Amino acid sequence: MSNFEVIIYDKQDGTGYITLNRPQFLNAYNIQMRDELYQVLGAIRDDPEVKVAIFSGAGERAFCAGADLTEFLTAPSPVIARQARWERDVWGLFLNIDKPLIAALHGYVLGSGIEIALCCDIRLASEDTQFGLPEVGLGIIPAAGATQTLPRVIGGAKALEMLLTGRWIKAEEARRLKLVNQVVSRRDLLPMAEKLANRIKGYNPIAVTCAKEAITRGLDLTLEQGLALETKLSDYLLTSLLDRG
Numbered sequence: 001m002s003n004f005e006v007i008i009y010d011k012q013d014g015t016g017y018i019t020l021n022r023p024q025f026l027n028a029y030n031i032q033m034r035d036e037l038y039q040v041l042g043a044i045r046d047d048p049e050v051k052v053a054i055f056s057g058a059g060e061r062a063f064c065a066g067a068d069l070t071e072f073l074t075a076p077s078p079v080i081a082r083q084a085r086w087e088r089d090v091w092g093l094f095l096n097i098d099k100p101l102i103a104a105l106h107g108y109v110l111g112s113g114i115e116i117a118l119c120c121d122i123r124l125a126s127e128d129t130q131f132g133l134p135e136v137g138l139g140i141i142p143a144a145g146a147t148q149t150l151p152r153v154i155g156g157a158k159a160l161e162m163l164l165t166g167r168w169i170k171a172e173e174a175r176r177l178k179l180v181n182q183v184v185s186r187r188d189l190l191p192m193a194e195k196l197a198n199r200i201k202g203y204n205p206i207a208v209t210c211a212k213e214a215i216t217r218g219l220d221l222t223l224e225q226g227l228a229l230e231t232k233l234s235d236y237l238l239t240s241l242l243d244r245g
């Protein structure tokens with residue numbers, strides 16, 4: 001088990017467990033968390049033993065209450081802020097991991113919390129979960145992908161409503177909007193995530209990554225391009241199966 005300061009990373013039987021770990025600050029996403037998350041995501045991507053990963057938040061109250069407001073606009077200059085983003089493209093890395101990522105959400109899921117969840121492929125929420133995008137109310141806009149990832153999941157009108165009005169939504173509405181796949185009790189949250197992870201781990205990992213790529217990349221393509229991608233991936237998969245004998 002690797003213990004960073006604000007993230008716990010654990011690996012068991014092919015599952016990577018990533019726990020945001022600043023419960024006293026509702027797991028607010030700070031610079032340290034960004035740096036540690038970047039390392040952990042690299043490990044998930046590169047470690048052949050990790051087949052699937054589960055993201056969760058420590059403590060009873062939150063998955064993540066958004067960007068750390070005490071660090072708000074603290075970069076010495078916009079140029080330095082941009083350079084830091086360029087050097088550590090956490091969100092680019094997140095969205096390019098070809099292994100299945102599961103978000104196990106509870107409590108407050110605000111701002112960057114939603115953005116982390118949206119970088120995952122399957123989102124489970126416990127009944128106490130509340131989602132919100134406070135950015136516009138703070139005079140900024142999301143910068144970790146939500147303006148692009150959220151409308152792809154719940155559609156433009158609902159994404160605009162959440163962002164422009166700052167209205168929070170509860171777990172059941174999030175399920176209706178397809179922001180989360182399933183709502184479970186708090187007690188069942190991690191076991192349900194593990195159940196899904198175990199099922200995925202039982203499958204051929206190449207088929208799993210091809211399926212993920214076909215759907216996630218295909219969403220940004222025309223139907224024609226998407227079908228070509230599917231053919232390419234399915235040929236690749238068949239070749240790999242034949243090679244294995």
Ligand code: COA
Binds near residue numbers: 028
């Ligand atoms: N950044 C930094 N610290 C945060 C934080 C954030 N985004 N969200 C919560 N915290 C801290 C609080 O400052 C508090 O710390 P303290 O005990 O040292 O004062 C601790 O976490 C607990 O939060 P608190 O505000 O006391 O809990 P609450 O139940 O009264 O309210 C929220 C919960 C989520 C409604 C409230 O914390 C909140 O609005 N947070 C900010 C959400 C936000 O705007 N995020 C930025 C998105 S861009």
